[in-house]
Amino acid sequence: MTGFNFINPFGVSDEPGTYLGDFYTDNFEKKATAGNVILNLGPQHPSTHGVLRVLVELYGEYVLRAEPVLGYLHRMQEKMGEVKTPYQYLPNMGRVDYLNPIAWNWAFAGAVETLAGIEVPERAEYLRVIAAELNRVSSHLLWWGAFVMDLGGVTPILYAFEEREKLNDITQIVTGSRLTLNYFRFGGVGQDGDARFFKLIEEFIPYMRERLKMYTGLVTDNVIFRRRLEGVGPMDESLCLRYGATGPILRAAGVNYDTRLAIPYGVYDRLECPVPTGQPNDCFGRYMIRLLEIEASLTILERALASIPEGPTLVAKAPKPTYKLPAGEVYFAVEGARGQVGCHIVSDGGKTPYRVKLRAPGFSNLSLFAEAAQGTILADAIAILGSLDLVIPEVDR
Amino acid sequence: MIRAIWDNLKGLYSLLVGMKITLIFLFSPQKTVHYPRKTVERENLITYRGPLELTRGKTDPAVTRCISCQMCVKACPGHCLTVVKNPEKSVKAPIEWKYDFTLCCLCGACVETCPTSALAFSHRIYLVARTREELIFDLLADLKARVEETPVLPGEEGASAEAAQG
Numbered sequence: 001m002t003g004f005n006f007i008n009p010f011g012v013s014d015e016p017g018t019y020l021g022d023f024y025t026d027n028f029e030k031k032a033t034a035g036n037v038i039l040n041l042g043p044q045h046p047s048t049h050g051v052l053r054v055l056v057e058l059y060g061e062y063v064l065r066a067e068p069v070l071g072y073l074h075r076m077q078e079k080m081g082e083v084k085t086p087y088q089y090l091p092n093m094g095r096v097d098y099l100n101p102i103a104w105n106w107a108f109a110g111a112v113e114t115l116a117g118i119e120v121p122e123r124a125e126y127l128r129v130i131a132a133e134l135n136r137v138s139s140h141l142l143w144w145g146a147f148v149m150d151l152g153g154v155t156p157i158l159y160a161f162e163e164r165e166k167l168n169d170i171t172q173i174v175t176g177s178r179l180t181l182n183y184f185r186f187g188g189v190g191q192d193g194d195a196r197f198f199k200l201i202e203e204f205i206p207y208m209r210e211r212l213k214m215y216t217g218l219v220t221d222n223v224i225f226r227r228r229l230e231g232v233g234p235m236d237e238s239l240c241l242r243y244g245a246t247g248p249i250l251r252a253a254g255v256n257y258d259t260r261l262a263i264p265y266g267v268y269d270r271l272e273c274p275v276p277t278g279q280p281n282d283c284f285g286r287y288m289i290r291l292l293e294i295e296a297s298l299t300i301l302e303r304a305l306a307s308i309p310e311g312p313t314l315v316a317k318a319p320k321p322t323y324k325l326p327a328g329e330v331y332f333a334v335e336g337a338r339g340q341v342g343c344h345i346v347s348d349g350g351k352t353p354y355r356v357k358l359r360a361p362g363f364s365n366l367s368l369f370a371e372a373a374q375g376t377i378l379a380d381a382i383a384i385l386g387s388l389d390l391v392i393p394e395v396d397r
Numbered sequence: 398m399i400r401a402i403w404d405n406l407k408g409l410y411s412l413l414v415g416m417k418i419t420l421i422f423l424f425s426p427q428k429t430v431h432y433p434r435k436t437v438e439r440e441n442l443i444t445y446r447g448p449l450e451l452t453r454g455k456t457d458p459a460v461t462r463c464i465s466c467q468m469c470v471k472a473c474p475g476h477c478l479t480v481v482k483n484p485e486k487s488v489k490a491p492i493e494w495k496y497d498f499t500l501c502c503l504c505g506a507c508v509e510t511c512p513t514s515a516l517a518f519s520h521r522i523y524l525v526a527r528t529r530e531e532l533i534f535d536l537l538a539d540l541k542a543r544v545e546e547t548p549v550l551p552g553e554e555g556a557s558a559e560a561a562q563g
Contacts, residue, residue, distance in 0.1 A: 088474035091504035176446030218418045223408030321472035
């Protein structure tokens with residue numbers, strides 16, 4: 001079959017024995033060796049964490065080729081940025097990546113502030129760091145549970161959700177919601193934390209350290225878990241750099257790159273955030289990096305709580321909903337839970353931005369999968385997919 | 398050979414450690430809140446920002462503070478608010494205040510821009526509706542109903558009460 005079939009666009013035929021696949025399957029099948037099985041992982045597959053579809057060519061149980069097919073959860077987030085004023089577009093940032101909304105909040109608010117030259121008060125900067133680190137811990141916790149569940153351990157996700165509930169209670173005090181957090185404003189944050197907010201964080205830090213020790217005994221040291229992951233799916237430095245992978249994957253590959261330190265934003269340069277590296281570059285290394293990052297986030301939280309100053313949380317002349325961006329171009333990047341979250345705004349001085357480009361770390365991280373999964377067993381490919389920490393709404397945007 | 402046996406023993410021990418943790422949690426008190434029989438404590442609920450409500454007036458609690466300036470309507474990213482001005486120019490209070498909760502994203506742009514703080518988030522966390530129409534609220538009628546139900550607020554009644562008193 002060549003080209004697009006207008007008569008039968010969905011590839012369903014009544015004639016027996018003639019199944020016409022869709023565009024991706026057709027192209028994928030052309031390169032397949034005769035006798036091999038073409039398999040669709042997804043779009044509705046529990047281990048793809050959303051609606052990701054992966055086409056794989058199988059020889060027995062070995063994956064010869066893999067090709068992710070995206071776009072099942074595309075919501076035109078970038079286009080929406082062009083039809084709304086920046087202020088109205090800000091709540092969308094909580095919905096791009098529902099597990100790590102604060103990083104996206106920060107990327108967009110930071111881009112607008114850089115372009116417009118808005119100063120952020122000191123206290124607001126510290127509150128931003130606190131919110132971002134709490135959110136990073138909560139995102140990593142959900143990944144931890146889901147990753148272990150992918151590998152067949154069903155109960156750990158329930159322990160992870162206990163901590164997540166605590167974190168949701170804390171972030172709800174300042175943001176008012178539990179999932180699609182909309183905390184940042186241009187020139188500050190939405191609400192100051194009250195005494196209960198700071199008390200709960202102070203209680204949470206030692207509690208989480210205890211739980212991390214429990215995780216080690218429950219999952220990390222488990223011999224079945226270790227043998228399942230050690231040496232599976234190595235991703236070396238050159239592979240990561242070629243595909244533009246960032247975040248824990250890049251740090252597991254041995255590159256000491258963290259946006260918080262490489263391009264300091266907020267008050268991160270004052271907090272001396274520890275960046276864990278030096279793990280093996282296989283699935284187990286990526287797992288360990290994320291657990292160590294939770295620990296590092298707790299340290300940053302402690303330091304931020306110790307040095308948070310008093311003062312206003314929103315700049316005096318904060319932009320109104322009808323605020324017009326000055327003409328110009330800006331790129332602002334922050335370190336999300338999955339890697340570098342970036343926002344590129346081009347403005348011509350009109351009511352709405354001319355173009356908003358969102359750099360999703362998951363998109364680049366997913367492109368590693370096709371190469372890393374070549375020649376592995378199908379079950380190992382699932383482990384590699386899980387270790388990439390994909391959130392499909394963020395990949396598709 | 399000895400190394401292999403030692404590795405296996407170590408692996409077996411790691412499994413026992415995991416099982417011990419599971420056993421401890423099996424006999425520790427349950428943390429799940431079984432919703433219809435139990436609910437989350439109140440201090441956790443009042444931080445939740447639910448659907449909008451009009452705050453009580455300063456002189457007459459049943460009369461809204463809204464002056465129909467349309468600031469919230471312009472700010473709303475989802476176009477979920479409809480405020481109809483009174484045709485008589487002397488009266489500032491609106492004659493109709495419709496709020497479509499199906500389109501609302503709870504971002505708070507309206508609450509933050511309101512010059513008279515006539516709007517606030519409610520804490521209605523257990524909101525249920527069977528049809529779309531039930532989620533389109535008439536906030537003026539809602540304010541009247543609330544004032545009739547509790548004419549004078551008790552000392553603490555969440556953020557909306559603080560705004561109404563202050």
